[in-house]
Amino acid sequence: MQWFIRLANTINDSLWQANCPLCKRPTDGILCKDCDRQITAYQSPNFLQIDYPISPETPLYSWGIYDGALKRAIAACKYDNHPEIMAAIAIKIAETWKRSPDAQFLKKSFKKSLVIPIPLHPNKLKSRGFNQAEILARHFCKSANLPCNSQLLQRTKDTKAQMQTKTKQEREANLAKAFIVPSNRHSHQRDVILFDDIYTTGATIREAIATLAASNITVQGVIVLSRPQFKNY
Ligand SMILES: [Zn+2]
Numbered sequence: 001m002q003w004f005i006r007l008a009n010t011i012n013d014s015l016w017q018a019n020c021p022l023c024k025r026p027t028d029g030i031l032c033k034d035c036d037r038q039i040t041a042y043q044s045p046n047f048l049q050i051d052y053p054i055s056p057e058t059p060l061y062s063w064g065i066y067d068g069a070l071k072r073a074i075a076a077c078k079y080d081n082h083p084e085i086m087a088a089i090a091i092k093i094a095e096t097w098k099r100s101p102d103a104q105f106l107k108k109s110f111k112k113s114l115v116i117p118i119p120l121h122p123n124k125l126k127s128r129g130f131n132q133a134e135i136l137a138r139h140f141c142k143s144a145n146l147p148c149n150s151q152l153l154q155r156t157k158d159t160k161a162q163m164q165t166k167t168k169q170e171r172e173a174n175l176a177k178a179f180i181v182p183s184n185r186h187s188h189q190r191d192v193i194l195f196d197d198i199y200t201t202g203a204t205i206r207e208a209i210a211t212l213a214a215s216n217i218t219v220q221g222v223i224v225l226s227r228p229q230f231k232n233y
Contacts, residue, residue: 006129007083021082022073030088038069039089042226047100049227054205059221063093066198066226074132074197074226083130086197089225090139097144097223113220115141115148118196118208119179121158136225137195146193152217153208156180171203178204179211191220199227 019025020032031039042064049060064070077085117137125131134150141148157178165171194208199222209219 007087007135021080021085022076030084035069035073036088039064039073040092042068042070043092043096044227047096052227054202054209054219054222058209058219060199060202060227061097061221061223062199062227063089063096063224064226066200066228070226077132078128081129083132083135086132086135086225087139090136091143093136093223093225094140094143097140113146113191113193114152115146115193115195115223116153116212117148117150118194118204119150119153119155121155123158133196136197140195140223152181152192153212154180154182168201168203171201172207175203175207179208181211181215181217190216191218194219194222195224196222197225199224 018027020027020035021030022035023032025032025034027033029036044062044064047061047063049062052060054060066074073085073089076082115137117131117133119134120128120131131150137148137150140146155178157175159174159178165174192212194205196205199205205222212219
């Protein structure tokens with residue numbers, strides 16, 4: 001709950017100070033209209049990433065393109081301690097989810113799905129103070145009216161950032177057995193949606209899917225805030 005109190009305080013502070021965390025200009029909301037517009041310019045033309053499913057059965061949905069103002073906003077959240085930015089963007093993802101042409105199908109098939117954010121290792125959580133994927137997932141779920149569980153999947157291995165790995169083998173070895181489903185956390189819920197901030201190689205997501213599958217939990221789809229605009233990574 002530490003991150004939640006911190007987030008609430010940060011939101012309070014930013015409302016009281018009424019300064020945009022990205023450009024420091026006064027604003028009525030979390031982000032100023034100009035930064036909000038610049039971020040929205042990096043919204044992906046399609047929410048469903050048809051060219052890049054996780055597997056034939058597991059669709060990938062990405063709200064935006066990991067570039068420009070959106071990339072800078074994610075960096076400001078993570079490295080300049082502005083979790084409130086993710087809270088603001090999560091509302092955009094929920095709006096896209098609700099308006100998506102796939103919405104009816106999505107709502108029907110994911111009706112009872114539990115949303116699980118990709119967890120951080122406790123060491124990283126302690127140093128950063130919050131998990132940006134969890135903030136995104138919680139605010140998304142609140143707006144999209146879906147249940148969220150950030151305890152079902154836990155990270156046991158303090159892996160290096162996937163972007164620091166060079167080969168596919170190195171990435172897979174880095175992530176092997178990175179997650180567990182704690183035995184006391186088993187849920188009756190069998191269908192889940194994974195949620196993360198950035199999708200690059202998919203190795204993290206695949207490892208999480210494999211860990212959940214070993215506990216008979218099926219990932220019905222993956223939603224991310226952003227993915228880079230390139231193919232065959
Ligand atoms: Zn701004």
